[in-house]
Amino acid sequence: MNGVDPLGTGVPGPREARARARAGTAGPTAGWAPGHAQANLIAVPADWAYDVLLFCTRNPKPCPVLDVTDAGSWTTSLAPGADLRTDIPGYRVWEDGRLVAEPADATPHWRTDLVSFLIGCSFTFEGALDAAGVPLRHVEQGRNVSMYVTDRACRPAGRLHGPMVVSMRPVPARLVPMARRISGLLPAVHGAPVHAGDPAALGIRDLDRPDFGDPVVAEPGDVPVFWACGVTPQAAVMASRPPFAITHAPGRMLVTDVRDEEYRLTL
Known part of the structure; x- marks a missing residue:
């Protein structure tokens, strides 16, 4: 994009982008893997998953759902081989609506009852x-x-x-x-x-x-x-205070393997 190379050594594909996030490359993902879709993350305990799904369904403009995982899963069909716990360059951990941690790796905080929602990103x-x-x-x-x-x-x-x-x-x-x-x-x-x-x-x-x-x-x-914006679910977490949630850090997304053109309407 405009000659900008956010990752520093050429324009990477999505798998390389995720690998660099996993290795600790931080920063916003705007410009990463041009031509590929990016996604916001919110993971909540299974007994809150219906509330999140209903919230997204009722508010599709800020919360367009691209994928929903099974409870405990850290994989997504949007990026085969990706790990939702490690392949985003920044996470937020919430307890009772309070931000309690901002890890680079969410693995130590992951729970077997978490259902993850991948939400479209601008x-x-x-x-x-x-x-x-x-x-x-x-x-x-x-x-x-x-x-x-x-x-x-x-x-x-x-x-x-x-x-x-x-x-x-x-x-x-x-x-x-x-x-x-x-x-x-x-x-x-x-x-x-x-x-x-x-x-x-x-x-x-x-x-x-x-x-x-x-x-x-x-x-x-x-x-x-x-x-x-797909940070809207984080504002809902702050307002509604669920007991636990993991989200991406704002501006730091999962880079998927899906081409952006797959989401483009044809007229």
């Missing part, structure tokens, strides 16, 4: 944006994408409730329609933006103070564009 359509000439400021600046908790409540489901989280990318005003059209063809990875323009419309007070990720500097003529 990094998946960034390759298409880049190919169309839409700049990716966070990649250009070597920063994590900016993410914000909004004042838009998700539809509750069982014991889960919470606000929608959005990711923000500054886009030149003339290219906003193109960004909307391109991302809209990939609803399985959040699809079109939920808002473009004044962040106050989403209850966001200060773009320089994201709730997750890094502040990203806009260029003259840029407009803030907001997409629904």
Whole structure:
């Protein structure tokens, strides 16, 4: 993407990207293995799995489900041979809605009753944006994408409730329609933006103070564009306080073997 090489030695494929994450390469995965889908993770005890599935079903924009594992499994059909406990470059461990650990390897925290949900990520359509000439400021600046908790409540489901989280990318005003059209063809990875323009419309007070990720500097003529974000389940964990959960660290995804084009609608 735009000549940026986040992993340092050429553009890797998805298996190499996962191997480097397993070996301890950290940092946001934007730009990793261009052309391949990326996925958010939330793993919960089996007796909370239906609540999560119902929450995702009722809130498909921020929580589009790509795969669900059997209880205790750390494998996914999205990436044969991958280990969900080790192949993401950063995890978060939650107890009663509190963040208690941020390990590089989740294996010591894994439980035999955990059901994992892999949720679509907007990094998946960034390759298409880049190919169309839409700049990716966070990649250009070597920063994590900016993410914000909004004042838009998700539809509750069982014991889960919470606000929608959005990711923000500054886009030149003339290219906003193109960004909307391109991302809209990939609803399985959040699809079109939920808002473009004044962040106050989403209850966001200060773009320089994201709730997750890094502040990203806009260029003259840029407009803030907001997409629904797969960190939304983490906001639900904080609001709903399940006894235990493991998630990815924001901006650090599972790189899958699935080509992004497999999620693209054909018109």
